[in-house]
Amino acid sequence: MEETKTFRLAVIPGDGIGKEVIAAGLQVLDHIAEESGGRFAFEKDTFPWGCEYYLEHGKMMDEDGVEKMKGYDAIYFGAVGFPGVPDHVSLWGLRLAICQGLDQWANVRPIEFLPGVPRRLNHPDVDTLNWVLVRENSEGEYSGIGGRNFAGRGPGKEVAVQSALFTEHGCERIIRFAFELARTRKRKRVLSVTKSNAQQYGMVLWDEVFARVSKEYPDVEAEQGLVDAVAAHFVLRPEELEVVVASNLFADILSDLGSALAGSLGLAPSANLDPERKAPSMFESVHGSAPDIAGQGIANPIGSIASAAMMLSHLGLEEEAEQLNRAIAETTRQGIMTRDIGGTHDTAGVTEAIIRNLAAVKATE
Known part of the structure; x- marks a missing residue:
């Protein structure tokens, strides 16, 4: 036996x-x-x-x-x-x-529209929607870098600094993970989410790494988007989503949005x-x-x-x-x-x- x-x-x-x-x-x-x-x-x-x-x-x-x-x-x-x-x-x-x-370092959050669950999204083919959020889980906005100071100068004088950390190594491993995951799915597509027009250092690094890594996956469709536009994308064009990869903060928010659209965070x-x-x-x-x-x-x-x-x-x-x-x-x-x-x-x-x-x-x- x-x-x-x-x-x-x-x-x-x-x-x-x-x-x-x-x-x-x-x-x-x-x-x-x-x-x-x-x-x-x-x-x-x-x-x-x-x-x-x-x-x-x-x-x-x-x-x-x-x-x-x-x-x-x-x-x-x-x-x-x-x-x-x-x-x-x-x-x-x-x-x-x-x-x-x-x-x-890889947080994976699938979003599935289960049968029988009341619809929260007005979409003609909601039962066919199925995507997955890949969240960088070790750095980014949740690195814990920063501090508070100047409180001793009196009311209204305190200053808080919260820094986001992006390393080329950290960006590359989560982006590569997303591409490898996309290769296992029927539709091979990765959408990268940043806010690099406003955050011109860490997220531009992320964008550059994504562009470089995507060349190694010619069989996977690659797209980049800004987080505000992608949030609208979740509601207006959800059928285009497959694998979505983003930093700690953005994927955290978008995954909750996706779960709510699918019916409940409890699912x-x-x-x-x-x-x-x-x-x-x-x-x-x-x-x-x-x-x-x-x-x-x-x-x-x-x-x-x-x-x-x-x-x-x-x-x-x-x-x-x-x-x-x-x-x-x-x-x-x-x-x-x-x-x-x-x-x-x-x-x-x-x-x-x-x-x-x-x-x-x-x-x-």
Whole structure:
């Protein structure tokens, strides 16, 4: 009998509804492992890091937290943020600390228009829309370079400086990643997004690197756009989008726009990847911790479960990942959805439906 492959997962539920959607995702992963016939299993360690941990310990995670993560095959992350802890403290103290500490430099955020979800976009073929945002995840506007000064000079005198960092190396590796991803898709097209007319140093460097790298991919259509025009593009000509690559800030904003157009941030998965696999990658839904509905059992688990599908794919379980994505689509097609997208089901009901539909998907293969 073939030996069981065990994947070690570091689980960080985080705050608010993060705990609920991560529990739903783990329920689905455990079911998939049980149905594998012993081919693989998941060994999970849960870390209680987040805002409650901060309020008790004065820090969002253990001092050696990033080092602890290095022994795992993947990280499964819930959400971060809760009243009483400033957002910049919670974000920089946990999620960004892990992403930057492990050099998870490629953030991938697929945008899919699932069947049955109420339309937020007036487009004749909305069900055919499918694109992916590739976000530079290690530098750019989220480099954390800057400071505040002159507060001692009196009210209204303080100065804050926030600098964006663009390196040729950082630009090239994320742009090349986007072109390689485009080669795996039916329509081979990459749109690069900057604001180089106004930001004449870092983003001009990005544009120049994009132009240079694109010459190595003659089979992939390459286009460059300014972020304000591309935001309109998302609404007016979404059928032209395929792979969109941008800096940390711009891809962050555009991916939320895309997810909202697709129905809800609660549907959107993401992956923080170290494509070189020197360190574990982290998988999380795009939505926040939503403390206003935490504990009510009504959070949308689809984003977190779809992130689990991305994790399965990253771990080499491509067939299981595809089956899970099909089960999610079948669930929304059946109208089994949470309230944020017009449904009447709770977190548990949607999760159970996805598990049921996994069996139906496998039966049709």
